[in-house]
Amino acid sequence: MEVEVRDSAFDPGATLNAFTARATGAGAIVSFTGITRDLATGDLQAMEIEHYPGMTERALTAIRDEAMTRFNLVDALVIHRYGRLSPGETIMMVATAAPHRRDAFDAADFLMDYLKSRAPFWKREITPDGAEWVAAKDDDEAALDRW
Amino acid sequence: MQIRYFAWLRERIGTGAEEVETDAKTVVALIEELKTRSDAHAFAFSDTAAIRAAVDQDLVPFDAPVTGAKEVAFFPPMTGG
Structure with a gap:
């Protein structure tokens, strides 16, 4: 399960330990974990993530395959949730x-930049005032030019 | 051809999927056709700069062909991560 799209919670620590255990020949492991953060106003009740079943798995697999090609990697893992968080x-x-560490860091950075604007997920913030779709940032699209 | 909508496009159009008969050859021609289906469609597609398209689950530019496609999807810029 090098790419996983799921609605239920998972344990990032246990996932990382299992990933590390099977990464034979690796001298460097890098991980990034994204957390649902509260709004500046402090009134986020939930984040709802919609996705495009089928295309999501295809897009994440393509992004992971690209990372495996571009960088000298032993392995790469992507897990993304959908639903209400x-x-x-x-x-x-x-x-x-x-x-070596440089490939591990760069590949993790590359994976994050691409999955932010190339994987079909859409976030919606739920507050006492209602629900609002999160707008994509120009910065996120521009970040792809780095690669 | 199956047309899919996601996020605020789905909400504005009022459905996540619909079957359409079309002779449109490109994504942009298909959008012009879809806009004539209802006021909701016209409103949802009014700002195409805010819309992305996928043909058979691959992200494509608006001049991409749709001939023979099984599924064309429209959605706002993605906000994963």
Whole structure:
């Protein structure tokens, strides 16, 4: 399960330990975990994540395959949740395993930049005032130019 | 051809999927056709700069062909991560 799209919670620590245990030949493991953060106003009740079943798995697999091609990696993992999440819950994680740290860091950064604007997820913030779709940031699209 | 809508496009159009008969050859021609289906469609597609398209689950530019496609999807820019 190097790419996983799921609605239920997962344990990023246990996931990372299992990933590390099977990353034979790796000298460096990097992981990133995304957390549902509260709004500046402090009144986020939930984050709802919609996705496009089928295309989501295809897009994440393509992004992971691209990372495996571009960087010298032993393995790479992408997990992303959908559905309703509370503040503080884990949304997603990526992990990379490489012989050396530079490839592990760069590949994790690459995976994050691409899955932010190329994987079909849409976030909606639920507050006491109602529900609002999160707008994509120009910065996120511009970040792809780095690669 | 199956047309899919996500996020605020789905909400504005009022459905997540619909079957359409079309001779449109490109994504942009298909959008012009869909806009004539209802006021809700016209409103949802009024700002195409805020819309992305996928043909058979691959992200494509608006000049991409749709001939022979099984499924074309429209949605706002993605906000994963």
